Amino acid sequence: MNVHKAIENRRKITSFSSQKIDPEKLDRIVKSGYMAPAGNNLPSREFVVITDTEVLKEMSEATPFMKWLAGSQAGIVVTGRPDVSKYWLQDALIASGFLRLASTEEDLGAAFGAIYHSEDEVEPEKRESHVRKLADIPIDRRIVAVVGLGQVDENPKPKDHLPFEEMVHYVKFKDS
Numbered sequence: 001m002n003v004h005k006a007i008e009n010r011r012k013i014t015s016f017s018s019q020k021i022d023p024e025k026l027d028r029i030v031k032s033g034y035m036a037p038a039g040n041n042l043p044s045r046e047f048v049v050i051t052d053t054e055v056l057k058e059m060s061e062a063t064p065f066m067k068w069l070a071g072s073q074a075g076i077v078v079t080g081r082p083d084v085s086k087y088w089l090q091d092a093l094i095a096s097g098f099l100r101l102a103s104t105e106e107d108l109g110a111a112f113g114a115i116y117h118s119e120d121e122v123e124p125e126k127r128e129s130h131v132r133k134l135a136d137i138p139i140d141r142r143i144v145a146v147v148g149l150g151q152v153d154e155n156p157k158p159k160d161h162l163p164f165e166e167m168v169h170y171v172k173f174k175d176s
């Protein structure tokens with residue numbers, strides 16, 4: 001698969017079979033996050049790879065929007081360090097995107113569970129502390145997301161994208 005195909009084929013997958021993930025596939029996926037670019041090339045993001053399904057079940061309770069993690073075969077927690085880079089959030093999200101595309105390349109389903117968000121301080125703190133406890137993550141790391149992975153057990157319909165011309169402007173931004 002080339003990068004364009006992986007981008008076209010990628011979908012949010014939240015239904016996984018109970019088949020274990022080939023460890024070599026998982027290693028390649030993790031490596032894609034590790035090799036993602038970072039602002040000023042500063043090492044602001046780190047990952048925790050979890051394959052213990054009991055831990056994944058508990059972690060799925062971190063937010064109301066991550067129940068699917070309970071049925072996954074692996075979770076990659078993506079963390080960021082505000083003390084290392086002002087781009088910690090962007091770095092973590094770009095790495096998450098790489099993880100998602102690499103999962104498509106490896107024929108695995110994946111979904112992104114948001115832990116950190118900037119709407120308020122209370123909800124992210126609640127979500128982060130749940131994940132932090134389960135994975136022993138130090139307090140100076142922000143917990144941005146959990147990417148859940150597994151063998152695909154669903155067949156999502158092709159995605160209805162918004163009209164291209166509404167979202168892409170050439171030369172100048174135009175009101176539609």
Ligand SMILES: Cc1cc2nc3c(=O)[nH]c(=O)nc-3n(C[C@H](O)[C@H](O)[C@H](O)COP(=O)(O)O)c2cc1C
Nearest residue numbers: 010011012013014063065066111112113114115159
């Ligand atoms: C910043 C961000 C946060 C997201 N948070 C969640 C989440 O907490 N739970 C979830 O199930 N999906 C989450 N998603 C996945 C989106 O819901 C999904 O990408 C969107 O519906 C489009 O579907 P697609 O991934 O198949 O293109 C998130 C995606 C992004 C980019």
